[in-house]
Amino acid sequence: MRNIITTVASAVALNVAIGSVAMAQSDAITIGVQLPTTGSEATYGIDMLNAIQLAADEINASGGVLGKQIELSPADAACDPQQSVNAASMLASQNVVGVVGGYCSGATQPTLNTYGDANIPFVIIAANSTKLIPANPGNAFMINSTGDYQAETAVDFFESQGVESLAIINQGDAYSQDLASLTRDEWKAAGHEIASFDVVNKGEQDFSAVVSKIKNSNADAVFWTAYYADGALLIRQLRQRGYQGVIAVGDGSTSSKLFEIAGRAAEGVYAFANPIPAFLPGAQDFNIQYESEYGRAPGPYAPLSYDGLQLMAWAIEKAGSTDSDAIQQALSSAGGMEWLTGPISFTEDNTLARSNFIVLEGKGGEWTRHEQ
Amino acid sequence: MSFFDSFFQQLINGLVLGSFYALVALGYTMVFGVIKLLNFAHGDFYMAGAFVGFGALSLVSGALGAGWMGIFVAMLLAMMAIGCLGVVIERIAYHPMLNAPRLSILITALAVSLVLQNAALALTGGQYTAFSTDIGFGGFEVGNLFISHNQIILVATAAVLMIALELGVSRTMYGRAMRAVSIDKDMCRMMGINVAGVIAVTFFIGSSLAAAAGTMAGAYYGSIWYFMGFLIGLKAFTAAVIGGIGSIPGAMLGGLILGLLESFGTNIEFIGSEWKDVFTFAILILVLVFKPTGLLGKSEVERM
Known part of the structure; x- marks a missing residue:
């Protein structure tokens, strides 16, 4: 025990010493x-x-x-x-x-x-x-x-898929809620229907209640606006329950881990993405x-x-x-x-001047570029 | 789908969710019953159990496959390992403080939780791990209702574990000792009961139940990560309080009630799912207002 303490103490002392050298420089x-x-x-x-x-x-x-x-x-x-x-x-x-x-x-x-x-x-x-x-x-x-570029991309995409009634799910944080409500407003403004608008807690693994609700509502498409880990579970549970409609996820869910967790269920899922490494020339x-x-x-x-x-x-x-x-x-x-x-150039508001969103599709366990 | 279909579907959803809550809540309530400690690290035993179960499954899947057979063996191994971890942590962190002020040991429990969480973060690099299994998605279709085989297996396993625990506590000598220790430690010592041993067994059982829930949740939902114990820890604590903390049947009841409330709360017409937690916790407050000891809790009279 004493040995451990001495070791820790000398490590701390050494750290402090190094730290002060770094400070001095x-x-x-x-x-x-x-x-x-x-x-x-x-x-x-x-x-x-x-x-x-x-x-x-x-x-x-x-x-x-x-x-x-x-x-x-x-x-x-x-x-x-x-x-x-x-x-x-x-x-x-x-x-x-x-x-x-x-x-x-x-x-x-x-x-x-x-x-x-x-x-x-x-x-x-x-x-x-x-x-x-x-x-x-x-x-x-x-x-x-920013989120409004993504919402525009999303609305265009859902329209191109012939979707009429859309279910949106977010996690109530600034990012996913912002994207969800921007998409909802633009979707309604384009004259379409919102089947349901749900909020789930971060880290909750069981989506069965929301999945049942979406199946009841006969939504043509589901849009998950939050992050990949919970999104993967949602996709799995939707497909396990036999949901056949379009599933799309936002840019927080474009990790390749989504495929590891969701497995086959992620095939044919769409994502709106920032320029992710694999698609940058x-x-x-x-x-x-x-x-x-x-x-x-x-x-x-x-x-x-x-x-x-x-x-x-x-x-x-x-x-x-x-x-x-x-x-x-x-x-x-x-x-x-x-x-x-x-x-990279900025608008008057210091936001990026152009949209950099692309649409991806899950194929064979990885994202591929979806050409509309 | 009619109202009844939707009702029964949410009932099934709630039962599955509630089984997980109940299994974790049991550990909370047992530890509280015996040493009056709110073991905030309990959710992290659930997380650790999921990781050990995952490791065990990859060991045994060669021989047994990664179906439910393999998962059960992995679950038993995880229960053993995390049970022992629980005993070791009790020895190192809680035992020396049993006579310290209640607040100190509470803070120790928070510290243990952070230690476990961050150790798991360091070991896994914060990555989500896909818990891949060969369990299928099959199930029964009854009208518009859908019940998967996995859900039935999960609820049945949880029920078997809980019944075994209830029998163990009410019928065996150790169970009797455990109940005695929860009433009066000093008197037990005078009667020759090995109090430290009873506490160790309690920790073993509580932690291994959390590990069972963790492994099953990992296999059922398909992903595990170092932070997965936090939310369920909180929920299970709530379930234990609703049922009456310290009461074993109370924890089971509380878990089921909480699971059902959350499932139905998502589907209340006219108010969105963002009100789910408001609804659930409003009921918690109501329960506590009218029955401060929880639904099945016994009122404790402090004698001087």
Whole structure:
């Protein structure tokens, strides 16, 4: 026992020592990374952090930014509004030059104020609820297409499938609820019928009640707007109960894990997706490098995460200093460049200027591009 | 579908869900009965049981296949392993604190929960694991109703486990000792009952029931991950309270009631499923207002 304590104590001491050395070396540029690395969305968060680390390593290997090395300071937002505010305050107190991250919209929204007050440039990678737009004090830039682009894609798709009556299910969080209600409103505005609009709890595995309800309502199609893990279970249970209609899922459900969990039931399921690695023409090198570094394929938000840090680095370089306003100025002038996920330029609201959504179809245990 | 079809379909849904809640609630209620501890780590035993069951299934599936036969063997192995884990955790974390203030041991339970969750996170990398089995989707079609074979097996297994437990507690010597310890530990000690042993057995049984539920849930729903114990832990705790915490039949009843309430709550006309939890927990409040000890709980008189 004493041995263990001594070992732990010396490890802690060593850590502190190393930490203070790192602190003393202040000529690095520190970028905060706010992602859920524990909790329910840790799979995505860790995957995104990996991609950001990859980008940082590449930038540092080619001389860094403004001649300095980039140092990442990850803070765990846990997809939880309270913990994300703590993470944001911690990053703000470290005087980071900029922050990249933001996966769960619900947890990202309250951090906008924290970074706004501290005037820290914030590149939001994945969170794409339209609720983030009015809450943005002006220092945040969203590089993912927002929910209304996705709702439009969804409505067009369901119409092309001849769907009349649509069942929508979300999990009540900012992201899935936003997408669900945007789609509902657009679907109604297009003159169609909503068969049912349901909310289920995150982490609940039993969807039998909702499935029975949907079967009763004779909906032509089901749209799941939340994340893949629970979505896979819903798809399984719908098909097990013999539901024959169209099933489509939103961009939170495009993980390939969906096929592992849902199995054969996921065949013929449609998804609306951001530019995921497999469908990006320029991402081959990125995919190979990511796999050799981390031993698994990059997840759906890895390319956007990579771009997030690259964009931040580019903006700092362009600003020529670590001055916050200059960096924000540089970010809003972004354009004309080809990034991993395509061109990035911003609207007046600091949202991505173009839709990047595509429609995918599950075939043979993987996503394939669905051509309409 | 007529109203009756929909009613009976939700009844079946609720029974399946309720069986899981009941199995997990039993562990809560047994531990509370014996050492007056709300074991918040209990949901994580369910999660750990699912992972051990998954590992065990991949070991035995070569010989037994990944159908229900293999799943049962895997479930028994998981019950043994998690039962032992429960005993070890009780020894390390709870036993030294049995005479400490109630709040300290409650916090310890929360800590154990976080330790288990984060250990599982570290071991699995936060990934969802697909619990693949060969159980089919077949079932009976009765009019518009559909009952799958899996649902019948699940409810039957849960019922067998619960009946065995009830018989064990009411008919065996250990069961009698357990009931005695829950009433008065000091007196039991004076009567020569091995109190520490009884507590260990209680933890073993409670944890292994959670492991049984975890393995079956993994096989039935098809995916497991490190956070799966959280929500069901909360629900099972609620079920135990509805039924009367400390009462074994109460936990079973509470689990079934909660499962049924949730299923029916989803389908109330005119109000959406977002009201499901409002409905369920409003009933919890009503139960507690009119019967603070839960439906089958005994009122405890504190004597000075």
